[in-house]
Amino acid sequence: xxxxxxRSRPGQYPSSGSNVPAITEDQIRDLVSxxxxxLPELHSRSSDRVSAAKVLQETCNHIRSLQREVDDLSExxxxxxxxxxxxxxxxxxxxxxx
Amino acid sequence: xxxxxxxxxxxxxxxxxxARGFLRALARIHNLSPPPASSSSNQDFALRKxxxxxxxxxxxxxxxxxxxxxxxxxxxxxxxxxxxxxxRGKVRQHMRTMRRSGKKxxxxxxxxxxxxxxxxxxRKLVPGGESMDLEGxxxxxxxxxxxLVTQVQVxxxxxxxxxxxP
Numbered sequence: 334x335x336x337x338x339x340r341s342r343p344g345q346y347p348s349s350g351s352n353v354p355a356i357t358e359d360q361i362r363d364l365v366s367x368x369x370x371x372l373p374e375l376h377s378r379s380s381d382r383v384s385a386a387k388v389l390q391e392t393c394n395h396i397r398s399l400q401r402e403v404d405d406l407s408e409x410x411x412x413x414x415x416x417x418x419x420x421x422x423x424x425x426x427x428x429x430x431x
Numbered sequence: 432x433x434x435x436x437x438x439x440x441x442x443x444x445x446x447x448x449x450a451r452g453f454l455r456a457l458a459r460i461h462n463l464s465p466p467p468a469s470s471s472s473n474q475d476f477a478l479r480k481x482x483x484x485x486x487x488x489x490x491x492x493x494x495x496x497x498x499x500x501x502x503x504x505x506x507x508x509x510x511x512x513x514x515x516x517x518x519r520g521k522v523r524q525h526m527r528t529m530r531r532s533g534k535k536x537x538x539x540x541x542x543x544x545x546x547x548x549x550x551x552x553x554r555k556l557v558p559g560g561e562s563m564d565l566e567g568x569x570x571x572x573x574x575x576x577x578x579l580v581t582q583v584q585v586x587x588x589x590x591x592x593x594x595x596x597p
Binding site: 356360361364365367368371385386389390392393395396397399400402403404406407408409410411412413414415 | 457460461477480481482483484485488489546549550552553556557564565566569570572573575576577579580582583586587589590593594
């Protein structure tokens with residue numbers, strides 16, 4: 334347990350806008366296209382035809398479905414740990430062979 | 432900065448780092464002995480085991496990056512709050528700090544105003560997303576998605592491995 338008590342200040346408080354340079358539309362478009370590349374369905378289509386809004390929507394859906402998969406897999410792993418003794422052996426084996 | 436291009440190289444290294452931490456946590460969970468007696472407590476135990484596995488997965492993934500990423504920092508904080516939130520007060524306090532920072536968000540440009548709704552949804556999904564500016568949010572999202580995909584892949588291969596041992 335770390336003794337750190339830092340209540341971390343979340344991000345930056347943009348109190349005065351002068352320190353932080355305004356982000357350009359191009360930069361945003363660039364970042365959005367990188368997000369698009371990560372998405373399974375929109376990967377093939379060119380960035381011109383897909384609006385940024387759509388990319389954001391699909392990203393949200395993608396994240397939600399991934400989280401759902403984590404839930405399902407956790408359930409499955411929970412059951413496997415409970416029922417099979419070979420699970421522990423499998424785990425140890427996986428640990429030993431990187 | 433090239434942080435996004437590094438992601439491709441990080442992938443296999445990340446997998447092994449995540450897998451080790453996660454497998455250790457799984458071994459620990461596996462060794463938890465079930466409580467005696469009634470069936471309802473067995474159900475609870477199974478549910479809690481599943482929750483533990485899920486938390487272990489997210490914790491292992493976030494620990495692989497520690498404080499270097501906003502989302503991993505936020506996630507570790509969230510998990511710590513979650514495990515110690517026997518008293519609701521703590522969690523509410525945590526939520527209050529997060530909400531307060533959300534109000535001081537920068538104004539988005541005109542073209543992006545149309546997507547404000549989607550950005551808002553994204554902020555809620557990505558840990559730590561409430562307090563980031565748009566550029567940071569998009570970068571963190573990309574990294575977070577990559578890590579989630581890796582996490583799912585590793586969890587699936589462990590589950591497959593355990594369900595049909597050689």
